Amino acid sequence: xxxxxxxxxxxxxxxxxxxxxxxxxxxxxNEHMSFLxxxxxxxxxxxxxxxxxxxxEHDCREGICGSCSMVINGRPHGPLGGTxxxxxxxxxxxxxxxxxxxxxxxxxxxxxxxxxxxxGAFDRIIQAGGFVSVNTGAAVDGNTIPIEKDLASQAMDxxxxxxxxxxxxxxxxxxxxxxxxxxxxxxxxxxxxxxxxARRVQAMVHQHDxxxxxxxxxxxxxxxxxxxxxxxxxxxxxNRWYLKSSLTSNV
Numbered sequence: 001x002x003x004x005x006x007x008x009x010x011x012x013x014x015x016x017x018x019x020x021x022x023x024x025x026x027x028x029x030n031e032h033m034s035f036l037x038x039x040x041x042x043x044x045x046x047x048x049x050x051x052x053x054x055x056x057e058h059d060c061r062e063g064i065c066g067s068c069s070m071v072i073n074g075r076p077h078g079p080l081g082g083t084x085x086x087x088x089x090x091x092x093x094x095x096x097x098x099x100x101x102x103x104x105x106x107x108x109x110x111x112x113x114x115x116x117x118x119x120g121a122f123d124r125i126i127q128a129g130g131f132v133s134v135n136t137g138a139a140v141d142g143n144t145i146p147i148e149k150d151l152a153s154q155a156m157d158x159x160x161x162x163x164x165x166x167x168x169x170x171x172x173x174x175x176x177x178x179x180x181x182x183x184x185x186x187x188x189x190x191x192x193x194x195x196x197x198a199r200r201v202q203a204m205v206h207q208h209d210x211x212x213x214x215x216x217x218x219x220x221x222x223x224x225x226x227x228x229x230x231x232x233x234x235x236x237x238x239n240r241w242y243l244k245s246s247l248t249s250n251v
Contacts (some may be wrong), residue, residue, distance in 0.1 A: 002031045004095035007040065010054055016110040016118075018080030022100070031091035035078065036061060036068060036198035038090055039101075041151040052205065055114035063087040070115045070170070071102045076166035076225045084164065084227045104169035107211045108176070121211040122163050122179060130183045132193045151189050159186035160228040167222035167230075173214030180208050180221040181234035188241065198245035205242055 006027050011119065013020030028044070029038045034056050043053035057067040068085040072078035078088040101115065109117040161182035168176045184201055187193035193200070216235055223232045 002091075002095075004029055004031065004090065004093065004097075006038075006090075006093065006185065007094070007098045009098065009100045010115070012054070012114055012130075013103070013111050014113060017117040018111075022102075029090050031089070033090045034061070034086055036086045037074065055112075055116050057246075058086060061086040064162065066164030066227075069104055069119070069164045069187070071169060073100055073105060076104065076169040077164070081224070082227055082229050084162075090131065094229050101131065105163050106165075106168045106174040106213070108174065109165060109168060117165070118163050119163070121213070122165065122176070124211060124247070125176070125180055125207045126183060126206050128207035129196075129200035130187065132187055133196060134192055145191050147190060155186045155189040158182040158189070158234055161186075161226075161230050162228060163207065164227060166225045166227060168213065170221040171214065171216075171224035172219065172221070173217055174212075175216045175222070176208055176211075176213040176237065177216040177235050178226065178230055178232065180204050181238035183237050184231050184241065185234045197241060197247040201238065201241045201245050205238070208243050 006029055008027055009018060009022045010025065012023045016230070025139070026040055027038060027042045029041060036056070039054060046053045053232045056070060059065040059067045063084040063086060066084070070085050072085065073205060074090070077083060077085045077094075080088055080092060103109075103111050103115045103117050108121045111117055112118050143193070160181075161179060163179060164174070165176075167178040168174055184204055188197040188200065218232070220232055223230065
C-alpha cells in the first residue's frame with residue numbers, strides 16, 4: 001500500500017454571506033482511498049484537535065446520487081473525465097501534491113457551508129415541468145407502446161443525468177442548460193411525454209432563467225466536465241423544441 005502526504009487547500013465558509021477563505025492542512029493518505037475517504041481522514045483529525053470538520057455533501061459514494069459536488073484543482077469533480085468526486089481515487093495524485101478544493105461557484109448555487117452549496121434551483125426546474133401526467137396503477141405490458149430503439153437509447157442517455165451541477169460549475173456563464181435539456185429530453189423523446197412537451201419546455205426554460213442561471217453560449221465545457229458525459233446535442237434539441245413551442249403553441 002503506497003502512502004502519500006498531501007497538502008490540502010480547502011475552502012472554508014460559514015454561510016452564503018461569509019467572505020470565506022482557503023485553509024491549509026496536511027493529510028496522510030494512501031492510493032486506495034477515494035477522495036471522500038481522504039476528506040474523512042482529514043475531518044477525523046480536525047475533530048480530534050477540537051476543530052470544526054469540513055462540511056461536504058455525500059450520500060451513495062457510488063457515482064449515482066450526484067451530491068459529492070466540489071471543484072478539485074479547478075475542475076468539477078476533479079481531473080478525470082466521466083467521474084464523480086466520490087469515485088476519484090488518490091492513486092491519481094502524487095506524494096507531495098498540493099490539492100485545491102472549493103465549492104461550485106455559481107449565482108444560483110449559494111454556499112451553505114464550506115463545500116456544500118444549495119442546488120435547490122435544480123429541484124425547482126424539475127418541479128416546473130420535469131414530469132409526465134399519466135394515470136398510475138398496475139404496470140402496463142412493456143410492448144404496449146412501441147418505441148423506436150434509437151429514441152429509447154437517446155432518452156436513456158439523457159436520463160443518466162444525476163443533477164450534480166458540474167455543468168453549471170464548468171460553464172463561464174453559470175448556465176444549467178445541459179441539465180434542463182437532459183431532463184426535458186429524457187421525457188420529451190418518449191411517447192408518454194410528448195403530449196406535454198411544449199408546456200414542459202416553456203416552463204423549465206422559464207424557471208431556469210428565473211433561478212439566475214446564465215445563458216448557454218456553446219462553449220461545451222459542460223459536456224467535458226459532466227461525470228455522466230451527457231451530450232450537448234440535448235441542448236440543441238431543447239432549443240429547437242423551445243423555438244417550435246414559442247411559434248406554434250399558446251403556452
